[in-house]
Amino acid sequence: MTLHDDAVLVLKGYEGQPELRDLYLEHLAAHPDGMYKPCAAGHLTSSALVIDPSRGRVLLTLHKKLGMWLQMGGHCEEGDATVEAAALREAAEESGVSGLTLLPGGPVRLDRHAIPAPCHWHLDVQYAALAPADAVERISEESLDLKWFAYDEVAAVADTSVVRLVEGTLARL
Numbered sequence: 001m002t003l004h005d006d007a008v009l010v011l012k013g014y015e016g017q018p019e020l021r022d023l024y025l026e027h028l029a030a031h032p033d034g035m036y037k038p039c040a041a042g043h044l045t046s047s048a049l050v051i052d053p054s055r056g057r058v059l060l061t062l063h064k065k066l067g068m069w070l071q072m073g074g075h076c077e078e079g080d081a082t083v084e085a086a087a088l089r090e091a092a093e094e095s096g097v098s099g100l101t102l103l104p105g106g107p108v109r110l111d112r113h114a115i116p117a118p119c120h121w122h123l124d125v126q127y128a129a130l131a132p133a134d135a136v137e138r139i140s141e142e143s144l145d146l147k148w149f150a151y152d153e154v155a156a157v158a159d160t161s162v163v164r165l166v167e168g169t170l171a172r173l
Contacts, residue, residue: 003035003076003080003081003082003083003086004028004032004034004035006081006082006083007024007028007035007044007083007125008025008028010082010083010084010106010107010125011024011025011028011125012025013106014106014107014110016107016109016110016168017109017110020110020112021110023112023123024044024110024112024123024125027041027042027044027123028044031043034123035076036075036076036078037075037119039119040118040119040120041119041120041121042119042120042121042122042123043075043076043119043121043122043123044076044083044122044123044124044125045073045074045075045076045122045123045124045125046073046074046076046080046083046084046086046087046090046124046125046127047070047071047072047073047074047087047090047091047124047125047126047127048071048072048073048087048088048090048091048100048102048126048127048128048129049071049072049108049126049127049128049129049162049165049166049169050071050072050091050095050097050100050129050131050135051103051128051129051130051131051169051173052130052131052133052135052148053130053173054133055148056150056151057148057149057150057151058071058148058149058151058154058166058169059072059095059097059131059135059137059146059147059148059149060146060147060149060154060157060158060162061094061095061140061142061143061145061146062143062144062145062146062147063142063143063144064141064142064143064144067144068158068159069147069149069157069158069162070158070159070162071126071162071165072090072091072093072094072095072129073087073090073091073094073124073126074090074094074142077089083107083125084102084106084127087102087125087126087127087129088100088102088127088129091127091129093140093142094140094142094143095131095137095138095140095146096136096137096138096139096140096146097131097132097135097136097137097138098132098135098136099131099132099135100129100130100131100132101129101130102127102128102129102130103127103128103129103130103169103172103173105172106127107125107126107127108126108127108128108165108168108169108172109126109164109165109168110123110124110125110126111124111126111161111164111165112124113161126165126168128165128168128169128172151166151170154166
């Protein structure tokens with residue numbers, strides 16, 4: 001099974017946000033290369049909110065290019081077998097946290113956002129990753145900073161997409 005096939009299966013099984021889910025599926029049907037960065041019409045990305053439920057906090061990255069506090073995530077790569085694997089890889093790479101596990105139940109949310117040319121859209125499939133109790137973060141080259149935020153602090157530092165991801169994750173816990 002290809003990563004494209006996996007994404008189609010994941011999205012067909014996702015019951016939330018039906019209009020956005022259908023837009024993602026239409027995009028993949030029209031663009032066999034729609035999983036990867038070279039697709040000029042847009043491409044799927046995969047991300048994960050790193051969460052520590054025992055301490056009531058989430059780990060956000062101050063994105064180097066965007067200068068915004070975001071969840072971990074990014075582009076799918078040829079070696080990614082599944083969309084979940086891409087999310088977990090990105091979360092581990094960008095947070096430096098070992099032992100992350102994805103919250104069961106598939107994606108928490110979808111988020112479509114415009115990006116600068118030559119590509120036009122990121123179609124993000126958003127998961128939540130549970131941090132182990134002894135989690136130690138490490139800043140990657142893609143981040144200006146990493147910081148743990150209490151759930152109620154996120155709205156003051158992050159955009160609506162991240163706030164909704166936190167809300168969706170908390171509802172699932």
